[in-house]
């Protein structure tokens with residue numbers, strides 16, 4: 001009985017961790033290719049969710065709303081790349097980070113200017129019923145989210161492995177100077193990457209929006225991604241997934257088993273403590289900057 | 296191989312980093328079609344800076360061309376992006392090889408061929424051509440480039456550049472850190488491309504012995520300035536010049552010459 005309860009908490013934690021992974025993957029995509037820690041990922045996520053909800057509220061069918069939102073995300077990604085990051089190329093990382101911080105305010109502002117500030121409910125049509133699987137109760141919404149995340153990761157993996165632009169992406173991620181020297185167009189690849197990050201933001205925005213409601217604070221889920229990135233490494237998609245799972249599991253387990261002794265509320269900060277502790281042991285993360293090198 | 300018109304010329308080139316540190320203060324150099332030219336100079340003389348300037352890679356290193364002109368194939372280099380220059384046939388193999396470490400050797404080559412925009416079928420013979428030139432790469436083609444030996448990485452980097460079908464191949468210290476036998480093999484392959492396909496080559500080297508043995512002409516840099524220019528055969532004879540400008544005698548580094 002005790003063991004079953006533990007499993008339930010653990011599975012619940014892992015599944016909610018998938019949601020963190022989703023946000024973290026958006027960061028990784030951009031960091032890997034351009035070395036920019038894109039603080040605006042949360043704003044993009046908010047923009048995507050808000051656009052989608054507002055469009056469906058105006059009577060558009062879901063598929064049309066998704067397509068339109070995707071188009072908007074692509075446009076925004078390309079615009080950020082061209083207007084902000086390209087002029088700042090070769091600036092120190094802190095400058096780029098500050099720039100994305102600025103971008104995040106602009107994108108948030110634009111989202112609210114366009115669609116207003118009220119809170120929207122977002123119903124994806126997935127009932128959050130508890131399912132019993134092998135004697136363990138699991139949230140059906142969490143399962144759905146995990147499936148979506150899995151599909152997205154699979155799609156990204158195939159894209160990077162088998163397409164020409166995917167190969168270019170990996171080359172740029174490995175060595176920017178060499179990529180320039182062989183004539184790859186970094187602009188094109190970066191635009192593609194921001195588009196991909198926009199798509200990831202849409203998926204994450206819809207799932208998080210369905211869970212929390214679509215509102216301003218949605219952009220704060222980036223803060224949930226930071227410990228995930230510290231754990232998994234900023235430049236590894238696999239790391240983002242594993243990091244998300246660890247953070248999710250640690251949060252839920254700590255809440256249940258440690259929370260009572262420290263008066264609750266532990267879920268809010270335990271991930272940061274874990275990440276900090278981890279940072280001291282392994283600064284590059286579990287999967288980060290794994291150098292393929294023979295000395 | 297007959298030698299034709301000027302393919303690349305640098306004239307009085309000055310360059311800085313961060314608008315402050317002066318790295319070049321008067322570099323002049325020409326490469327004619329079908330020629331192998333060696334750019335010699337001690338460590339820090341400005342070879343890498345000169346090569347980056349002529350392939351449009353200086354901005355990526357926060358460097359600027361402050362004065363002078365660089366003309367490739369009749370056009371001003373500074374007006375074109377590195378990608379455009381590659382498409383125009385000017386391709387550089389960077390110092391330190393710079394392979395895409397996590398990509399396989401073959402994927403490295405494929406990325407090199409992307410500027411040609413070839414489909415999968417058309418890519419095959421291009422790859423075969425590289426494997427014929429460097430048979431060791433064929434055996435290593437499925438290995439991550441970062442896990443191959445230094446010599447194999449250099450061959451990968453050269454093969455990757457050749458996949459773009461260059462007219463002028465620029466190499467920055469290809470012999471660096473490699474065993475003499477491996478260096479000889481690489482230079483022999485380059486020489487063959489030069490002879491059989493008329494590929495023009497500009498190669499920067501600290502290792503003047505090897506470079507002078509294969510080059511038609513050589514240019515010597517000292518603290519950012521061209522100080523000597525002439526047929527490689529003439530420089531080969533002049534051990535005194537080598538010792539003075541290059542900081543070491545025949546065969547490798549030695550004590551700096553008393554000046």
Ligand SMILES: Nc1ncnc2c1ncn2[C@@H]1O[C@H](COP(=O)(O)OP(=O)(O)O)[C@@H](O)[C@H]1O
Pocket residue numbers: 312316317318336337338339340341342343344345356
């Ligand atoms: N990225 C850089 N930033 C500032 N100074 C540089 C940079 N690269 C090279 N330099 C300086 O420019 C000069 C020429 O260097 P370099 O072109 O690398 O010479 P070489 O390739 O002949 O060894 C040196 O004094 C070096 O310190």
Ligand SMILES: [Mg+2]
Pocket residue numbers: 339342343344390467468
């Ligand atoms: Mg150098």
